[in-house]
Amino acid sequence: MFAPDSTGSVPTGMYSTLMSTADRLIEATQELLWERGYVGTSPKAIQQRAGAGQGSMYHHFAGKPDLALAAVLRTSEEMRETAGRLLDGPGSAYERISAYLLREREVLKGCPVGRLTMDPDVVASDALRAPLDGTIGWLRGRLAEILQEGLKAGEFSPGITPDEVAAAVVATVQGGYVLARASGSTAAFDSAVRGLLSLLAPHSTSAPAV
Amino acid sequence: MFAPDSTGSVPTGMYSTLMSTADRLIEATQELLWERGYVGTSPKAIQQRAGAGQGSMYHHFAGKPDLALAAVLRTSEEMRETAGRLLDGPGSAYERISAYLLREREVLKGCPVGRLTMDPDVVASDALRAPLDGTIGWLRGRLAEILQEGLKAGEFSPGITPDEVAAAVVATVQGGYVLARASGSTAAFDSAVRGLLSLLAPHSTSAPAV
DNA sequence: GTCTATAACATGATAGAC
DNA sequence: GTCTATCATGTTATAGAC
Numbered sequence: 122m123f124a125p126d127s128t129g130s131v132p133t134g135m136y137s138t139l140m141s142t143a144d145r146l147i148e149a150t151q152e153l154l155w156e157r158g159y160v161g162t163s164p165k166a167i168q169q170r171a172g173a174g175q176g177s178m179y180h181h182f183a184g185k186p187d188l189a190l191a192a193v194l195r196t197s198e199e200m201r202e203t204a205g206r207l208l209d210g211p212g213s214a215y216e217r218i219s220a221y222l223l224r225e226r227e228v229l230k231g232c233p234v235g236r237l238t239m240d241p242d243v244v245a246s247d248a249l250r251a252p253l254d255g256t257i258g259w260l261r262g263r264l265a266e267i268l269q270e271g272l273k274a275g276e277f278s279p280g281i282t283p284d285e286v287a288a289a290v291v292a293t294v295q296g297g298y299v300l301a302r303a304s305g306s307t308a309a310f311d312s313a314v315r316g317l318l319s320l321l322a323p324h325s326t327s328a329p330a331v
Numbered sequence: 332m333f334a335p336d337s338t339g340s341v342p343t344g345m346y347s348t349l350m351s352t353a354d355r356l357i358e359a360t361q362e363l364l365w366e367r368g369y370v371g372t373s374p375k376a377i378q379q380r381a382g383a384g385q386g387s388m389y390h391h392f393a394g395k396p397d398l399a400l401a402a403v404l405r406t407s408e409e410m411r412e413t414a415g416r417l418l419d420g421p422g423s424a425y426e427r428i429s430a431y432l433l434r435e436r437e438v439l440k441g442c443p444v445g446r447l448t449m450d451p452d453v454v455a456s457d458a459l460r461a462p463l464d465g466t467i468g469w470l471r472g473r474l475a476e477i478l479q480e481g482l483k484a485g486e487f488s489p490g491i492t493p494d495e496v497a498a499a500v501v502a503t504v505q506g507g508y509v510l511a512r513a514s515g516s517t518a519a520f521d522s523a524v525r526g527l528l529s530l531l532a533p534h535s536t537s538a539p540a541v
Numbered sequence: 542g543t544c545t546a547t548a549a550c551a552t553g554a555t556a557g558a559c
Numbered sequence: 560g561t562c563t564a565t566c567a568t569g570t571t572a573t574a575g576a577c
């Protein structure tokens with residue numbers, strides 16, 4: 122029924138097979154960091170979700186901070202791939218930014234990257250904070266490039282500064298999660314995104330009709 | 332040197348005097364929830380910061396959730412007062428929204444209200460989540476009213492929906508905290524705010540000069 | 542109202558057998 | 560590589576003395 126892994130044992134946790142113990146530990150940590158943050162995630166919880174014992178975890182990783190770093194690096198990488206695909210897609214600058222803002226999200230779970238910035242132990246660690254900063258900085262930079270392209274093409278109001286509007290776009294998404302989780306509904310996230318897009322939209326007075 | 336409180340004892344914590352034990356406990360909890368969130372805040376830490384013993388805390392409050400609720404209610408109330416003063420101030424709609432966005436903040440500490448929405452135990456409790464939702468909802472509603480006024484006065488692009496732009500304004504602030512904490516600098520928060528204001532600014536093409 | 546004692550359990554990790 | 564002790568400390572209370 123379940124194919125045994127290389128050691129011949131059958132994992133008892135959620136990840137049935139095909140994944141190494143180290144990978145299962147990392148994935149379980151990714152999920153728990155997303156759901157409960159760093160301070161709210163215990164090694165015991167990680168082990169249980171990964172179907173691994175104490176000794177197993179401490180064999181592969183030095184401890185909670187080391188495992189969390191591996192998880193954060195992987196989450197950051199995944200996030201760049203997801204966002205990159207949409208931002209590098211076809212369409213005008215407005216359309217690509219719109220596609221990024223309107224993509225499907227597990228809104229009520231929040232952002233797996235942004236969420237960690239509220240964790241005191243994460244922000245206190247340069248090693249843990251660096252990947253968060255790198256990912257958010259990359260996203261903001263990519264958005265600024267696209268906004269600059271759109272500016273050249275006459276899509277946006279000439280008065281905007283791409284770097285600042287890019288920051289506002291990223292902030293709207295991050296803050297949208299906050300509004301949604303406060304209200305217990307995804308509606309507030311969608312409203313914030315629509316509000317931003319309406320401000321950004323090519324104006325009939327200054328831009329050519331699409 | 333230190334005036335004794337009503338019981339004649341001298342508190343050993345950070346709050347020297349003049350405040351009741353219950354008030355000191357609430358204030359210590361407010362600070363710790365802001366700094367470390369709900370899961371990261373222990374009763375012991377609260378007691379130490381308030382200069383109160385175990386028995387004292389459990390005499391005044393039923394437990395950690397009860398004390399957290401008292402703290403959250405007080406923080407919510409304080410936040411409404413601060414924001415309300417600026418939003419009810421003088422000036423045009425754009426100027427009042429600008430004043431709210433540009434007010435002094437402890438940016439790197441994050442928002443004492445919004446921060447708690449990332450806490451799984453807070454969001455899981457209707458009692459704890461309600462004041463957060465109430466405060467954010469009130470703020471968004473107040474901003475929407477002001478945007479509506481500005482719309483009537485011809486300050487903004489006629490295409491905007493006040494309720495949605497209000498959500499974008501609140502989200503930009505909340506997300507601005509995320510960007511700032513990720514980078515370890517307040518600059519990103521300021522950029523996001525400037526980016527939003529540049530999108531919202533009365534356009535020379537459609538609005539009368541101020 | 543405040544204090545100390547006690548308790549049952551969780552945390553984060555180490556040691557050593559298998 | 561994985562497992563089961565073991566451990567010191569922290570968590571979240573309750574009990575009862577003062």
